Amino acid sequence: MSTTPAPDAYAEPHGSGGGVGVARVTLQTVADEVGVSRMTVSNAFSRPDQLSAELRERVLAAADRLGYVGPDPAARVLARGTTGAVGVLLTESVGTAFQDPIAAAFFGSVAEELAPTGLAVALLPSTGTEQTVPARDVPMDGALVYSCAGDMTAVTWLLRRKLPLVFVDQPPTGDASSVLLDDRPGARAAAQHLLDLGHRRIAFLTTAFGLPDGVAPDPADAGIGYVSRERVAGWMSALGPAGAQVTAIHITDNSEEFAEAGARTLLDLPERPTAVLCFSDLVAWTVERVARERGLAVPGDLSVVGYDDSPLARAAQPQLTTVRQDLAAKGRVAATTLTRAIARARGEEGAPTGPEHVLVPTELVVRASTGPVPQG
């Protein structure tokens, strides 16, 4: 015995890649070990009711012994035809999307609602390499298109794949479903609130909602500025008939930087408005700050209205009058609308027979940043 060379000496005769190539453990490996068919092992993992509890135990034990984790997800996806994941298509810059607490809260709510269904959420950057375009190459059962102004090529891929789609904060294309904020009534209420306080010289501070002059509107770009347009429409529906004197100031982006520039422009106006309707709480918060820096009182000299009712609205001094959107609800609705769209594509029972379009309500919240129009 002692002269017998160690068995290991003969292992891996050709010493392939230095041990990296350990033959993979598959269903078959386990099946051979237990002495059953591959199908039985598959059932032991995926359909326990198809075999006796006793055999299942033995199979699972053998699998454990061999270090078999379970059916390979990739292979399972191919064989089953479902992926267990849905995509979320984001704006050009994913980072920006996450900086925005509104977007972040929305994603969180979506993921949370989806978790119990076992669906994972895949974030799809709309850009990609030449080689890899997530919207085209990531396996998924459906996708959420979230306010993707501009870059429509990713959306085009999703459409071509005929994936169940839900457009959020953006009008839908084709037979996709949609979840839109019912912005107009909320915006209208905010404007009416200012009118009721006696304001007649009112400004908007909002992101651009039209295309640059001379650019032909591309139908594929229908989503651009949709949200701003709706909010402006809501504001105007109250202010127009009342004959208020309206000044619109456009800011490039919903960021503190641009908001600050916009606020300065606003306060430099020869006939300074007595109230301002802002695209977001961030903008409103910035206006408050700039006004304070100039020694103007809010709401004494200037009433400010925000939008979203984000945490910032309550953190601001004075706390912002704003239009609340229920982000948690929006996320939940988006998630269920998507799962229903997927069910529809699969022809499941009880699934909707066509695309669904949901409006999420908005509501005016009056706090301390608005007050009666100053005398004189």
Place this chain on the structure above:
Amino acid sequence: MSTTPAPDAYAEPHGSGGGVGVARVTLQTVADEVGVSRMTVSNAFSRPDQLSAELRERVLAAADRLGYVGPDPAARVLARGTTGAVGVLLTESVGTAFQDPIAAAFFGSVAEELAPTGLAVALLPSTGTEQTVPARDVPMDGALVYSCAGDMTAVTWLLRRKLPLVFVDQPPTGDASSVLLDDRPGARAAAQHLLDLGHRRIAFLTTAFGLPDGVAPDPADAGIGYVSRERVAGWMSALGPAGAQVTAIHITDNSEEFAEAGARTLLDLPERPTAVLCFSDLVAWTVERVARERGLAVPGDLSVVGYDDSPLARAAQPQLTTVRQDLAAKGRVAATTLTRAIARARGEEGAPTGPEHVLVPTELVVRASTGPVPQG
């Protein structure tokens, strides 16, 4: 000719499932149309250099005509062995993770850094259904484990799958890589700053960093409270030697609600501390608010130090002295560490030969919420 029945009349002879079952368009369909092999069509899409430009054009045109979008992602994943996606394992509650601006900014940075590589990010809720456990069932090339205190079952799945893993804000297991915040020096500097201002009665307001009494520490739970422990260790490394009188107040969770309770406890202390070191800016911000409500001046009566340098730190009144962590950098590093770990698993050249462990620096930022110890 006019007597010939319309060709359509004979289409779909067995009228299968009412049109739902339109035979799927695959590589083969296109290949037959063009009269080439399946392989050639595959190459037309995936490896253009393998065929003549002219033929490729014809293939692509035919594909377009037939409505063939491109190789099926699921099948491609199986055949190629790579998925084009990485997972991010989140805390029990995905929603909570996204509420937290720190976490949100981190994810954004990760996704942004990953975008150019064409990798999508899959959010893995650590829970799932009985049937579906994302950490086990989602195809991915690797994963980030982000501060997943407690629930280790999902992590266990990832480990068993032998996926390339990067632990973030949590000590790594096995041969996983890690990206940790270098909390101690920053925390130490914050504590030293208070000492330099003359403070000797100092409180901590932090999330629990130990296990409840009587619970045996489970090695698998090594990650629990890691961050708090590090910060406390940093604070103590300065305060201990200086002989400061330290009171630790534990809060259940890094939320405004618990922070508020903690702040009250703190201010009710018989011998009220003159300064407080907080686990986060959110906690510090809350302390400022509660102090203000009680008519205490910050920093006149109480110095407050935050942590993270989140946007809240600058929004607070007075602006918070805090310890900055560079979230964008942390995200970038986490992303590249993960791609390197994946490269290593694939045995690519230039890949690291072992797990990598990166420390992200922290830095004290002095603002207005700290001042000299009050006289008397």
Place this chain on the structure above:
DNA sequence: AGGATCTACTGTAGCGGTACAGAAACCGAG
């Protein structure tokens, strides 16, 4: 006793691609 119905397991036939090793045609050089 003789079907009808279950339960427990197996075999076959894909799912829709890609890798890799040819084979055939082409091409300039010796």
Place this chain on the structure above:
DNA sequence: CTCGGTTTCTGTACCGCTACAGTAGATCCT
């Protein structure tokens, strides 16, 4: 005219799993 080297396309062999239709034996009912 032959020969090595390209370029261009093809055939085969998987990737690892699941759906579905069976088969065989056990159980039940009348």
